[in-house]
Amino acid sequence: MLPGSVLTMQHLTKIEVNKNSKGLLNADDLKDTMVLNVKVSKQQLAEKRHLSKGVKVFTTTRDLKKGEEIGANDFIAEVKSESQISKNQLLVAEVIADSKASRDLQIGTTLSHSDLKLRKKVLVASEIIPQGQKVTPSNTNVSDYFDVIATDTLMSASDAEHMEVVRTIKSGSPIRLSDVRPSLMVKKGDDVYLVIEKGSLSITTKMLALEDGKFGAQIKLKNPESQEIVSGIVSGPGKTKGI
Structure with missing residues (x-):
């Protein structure tokens, strides 16, 4: 078996050994998904040092252009050694399938958070809102937004109820709490x-x-x-x- 292969009990045969069994693999060691670190041969004694914990990551199945929406068929799940990946590559399939590529991605890329622009629902101006004008359902809407947003970005029209803007807001711009104040x-x-x-x-x-x-x-x-x-x-x- 080659490095990177997922090891299961089906790949093993239980035997009795006369030598010190310290360091040898037992069934309890396979409670988690385990991946081979090295190439092993048939009939070779399975040792703990041959393995590392495996984690699920997601790899692209085709080339993706920057800004392109990523669908459920554009990536697959794979198991890789925990030592070979970063925390940024620990993703959820549902999140990936609701995002856009933040850069050009080649087929076979192991996805990370930095590769994705996540979909968010935010309150945006549907037209230019002049300074001092009230925020209403007629000049705003809740839209999908994939770029980075400020922590005080408003998510719904009710968040801006009875508010007016303190500065002119461009059409398509997210509306922030710092952009509004209670209206007279x-x-x-x-x-x-x-x-x-x-x-x-x-x-x-x-x-x-x-x-x-x-x-x-x-x-x-x-x-x-x-x-x-x-x-x-x-x-x-x-x-x-x-x-």
């Missing part, structure tokens, strides 16, 4: 509605905003009839709720 939903002098709920009872009163307010902010409101000033929490455009 109430302006000083606006007529707003204050909703007060007590159990199943809900009372809505038209009020005058005495200050600007973003979503979730506490602002002062005045009842134009009684002149009473109260506080409310901004809950939406032109809407507040009681504290």
